[in-house]
Amino acid sequence: MSQPSLRYDIFISYRFTQHDWAEVLAHNLVAQGYKVFIDAWELYGGQHFTHAIEQALKASRCAILIATPEAADSGWVQHEYELMFSLKQKGAGFFFVPVVWGKFPDFPFLDVVHAVDFGDSAEAKYREAFQRLLCALRQTAPGLPRILTVC
Template sequence: MPKLSAVHDYFLSHAGPDKDFVKGVGTRMQLAGREVFLDEWSIEYGESIPGAIETALRENEAFVLFWSEKAKESAWTTKEYRSAVSRFIDDDDRTLVLVRLDDTEVPELIRDMKWIDGRGGDPDAVADALMGMRGNDRLIAMQNTLSELGIRMEYFHGYGVLLACPKCGATVDKLAGWSETDDERDDTYAGARCTVCGWHDGGEI
């Protein structure tokens, strides 16, 4: 099987109740320049769901099974991983990866497989493990992706880095910094505000 660091296309198989965590992992992977198939993002309105999944299983380099009690109970997830096992297990150019989200017993078909521990609920750690990244590798990849896309970011004292308004999505040229001083406490506060929707946030500096 190929090293995970060489893989760029991932099929993320999961049960509905685990979607928020899986989306967090997928978002980090996309920002690092990886392609991920996630039903909510990847299937267009009007498109055949079984057809889209069939195509993704055929084309993606890695099948990632997020395994949990809910996944075990999901007939759809079971169908996906059984199909993936038959397609991936004997293909040297593809790989099947297991991410355990809890202590639910792993299916016998993949029980002897080395797995990624996602039981701590840390999407950063899982994303790094899936991409074969260590240290600051993912942050460097994310920076390169943003640079390639030409996305402008700006640092605001008291808040941090923004590339868009968290409320309405306005770009950074529509954001402005602010600062206020509390003379009684001798404290200074600063942050960012959106000139489009009025959103603002910040903290003590």
């Protein structure tokens, strides 16, 4: 069976309880020019979603896993993570970026994979974390932060 062509830049994995936040993130990524897969935009009623989600993940350049305590308890998010890990291990250039939103979750891979921490939802903090996420998606270091001058 041939590898599906890449249809998406980014696949977003999240627990449904974080849907609103995930969708805002997806809109912001689309505004930056990325083609994003988020289930609410791509799946339709009656569709066999397990197969559709697995195919979309395989047809993505990279993935974002929104890591929250609720996601850590989700069997489905765990399944998506295992597929992401498998795709990364195959060495075809696929990678995933963990994004922590809210309380830091208990995902064992976060002990060795650097996450982008959106921590709190204050606008300035969100913008800073979003810029770090854009760097991660380009696989480049963010560099020195801007220095604020004190008068």
